[in-house]
Amino acid sequence: MPKAGGLGSSYKDIMNITINGTSQQIASTIDLSVLVQTFCPQSRHVLTELNGVIIPHDQRSDTFIKEGDVLELVAFVGGG
């Protein structure tokens, strides 16, 4: 599992959030765009919903995560 953010991993900079239903620890300085890229290198096709609110692709770099946030990262898959 990639280290969240990969930067600034000192204790005070880490937050606990929920991503896709599981707890994750991430760096507190991270913005949504970087976070998505970390978990999904080809992040263009990933859709994001933060605390029930959809964050369009162009707003991700302006969106910052805080402690306790609930994030959904979804993408299109095959379906009927």
Place this chain on the structure above:
Amino acid sequence: MSASFLTIAGRSFKSRFLLGTGKFKNKTDLSQSIVAGDCEIVTVALRRIDLERHEENILEYIPPEVTLLTNTSGARNAQEAVRIARLARSSGCGDWVKIEVINDSKYLLPDNNETVMATEILSAEGFVVLPYVTPDLYIARALVKAGAAAVMPLGSLIGSNQGLRTKELIRILINEIELPVIVDAGIGAPSQAAEAMEMGASAVLVNTAVASAQDPAGMARAFALAVDSGRLAFLSGLPLQRPTANASSPLTGFLYPS
């Protein structure tokens, strides 16, 4: 009714064969099937990405000119379907949504009432809504009122390949509802797709029968031909099926006094 083109929400399509993209063994089969079937509309779903594995982006296997119809599968009620639809729209890939609300893991039957509610909400938000339902005339009328762009009655249970078990109920919708009727679920063979088209259905949606065929692309082609043939038969006017003659006393002899 326009003879050759399928018209949904003001857009015209040559193909009346919609393809579901689930259950394919690999993505190449999928893209070949779309091409072989000449499909212009395919369904996709939304899922949480797997944080531990890198998954391919299915959109890369779907030609850009194909219309994406996002299926709200996973939704157990109207609110969840609405949430999924809005997420899908944020992708910028379009606002066509197939409402599939299922709270039944045994039969995978859709919840007609929740579907009507989701249709109302999403159509008011400008989505092109294609609701998937168990065929029911009252529900279909409610969907028309709710702003649906088509009605998608199931032929038989999802994945069952049992064909048009609900044939007579579908026929009623075709007769009474002005929207395109797209038969979805349960079509297991090209002949069943042809049967739906002969009856006057506007289109069919097939997934399992193509995805699980030994040669998916070949099967997709077969379905395309069957849908075309069924449509042509319908337009050509199938002769009325006469009930078999049975011996019974003549009723009109009195008209011809000897």
Place this chain on the structure above:
Amino acid sequence: MITLNEIKGILSDTRPECVEDLAQQAARLTRQYFGGAIGLYGPLYLSNFCSSHCTYCGFHSQQKMPRLKLEPAEYIKEMQFIHAQGLRNILMLTGESYKHTPVDYLKEAAQQASKYFQGICLEVHPMETAEYKELFLAGVDGITVFQETYDRTRYAQVHLSGFKKDFDFRYHTPRRAAEAGMRQISFGILLGLSDVAEDLLGLYRHLREMEKAFPGVEYSISFPRLRTVRSETLAACNVDDIQFVKIIALTRLLFPRVGISLSTRETPQLRDHLMSIGITRMSAGSNVSVGGYTLFKEQQDPQFDIKDDRSVDEIVKALKAKNFDPVFTDWRHIENVSV
């Protein structure tokens, strides 16, 4: 929906097998959807005042004849007579006259009729939705309004003056009645007035339109054949018995659940045969002149010449002999709740 060419094909097919085949199918469908039930009703002419000039009608506005309108005391007598024959469904008719038989008059008649009859239908001048609503709340269950012909040109030729001249107002009457909550609506064309195939198609389309817009209403169709009035022939073209049977059978095939009504214009023999082929409602013991059941010693002018003057009992007997089930009422009135 059937095409004009298909209808013409059926009507012009002279082989006996054609009409027999249609009749067999119609008989089977009627038995399947209606069992052997044949609803019986009695017509009551309340008034022959009419402001419309329809060239084919015995009561038209230019006809010089005594004009009568029954007052409550009079029509109650008529109602009692019809009731005593055993009938429980009544069809009250008037000529077209807002002035002589306005809504209030009809409402009162309906209220009186409610004391004697379960099913009350009106065949009067077309009205507005609000007026139908008043009538519905007064106890009227259904209305009958025949377009006569769907050919506008022919329609204009035979409807020379009065409210009936307005084709569209008449055409939309079923809609206005349905909007008011009427449970039963009866359509019809006057066979012989115009091209039969064209009129049948017009009728079928009209009915289909109404079925889609108001699916909860019980529809029925009548096919009065333009025959004689006071022995004067008025038909533009002849619709013979073979055509007539085909028309009824075809209608049954296209609309398996719609009622088909047959009046006393037709002979007892034909009525008896047609019972088996698709008819589901018949008038019985009819008198088609105003006050004709009890009030006048001498028969007043009839709207048309009656051919089947059998009493209700005789008709019931004839029905039972052929294994049919005469139905006097198939519902009980609780109250006409607001729509």
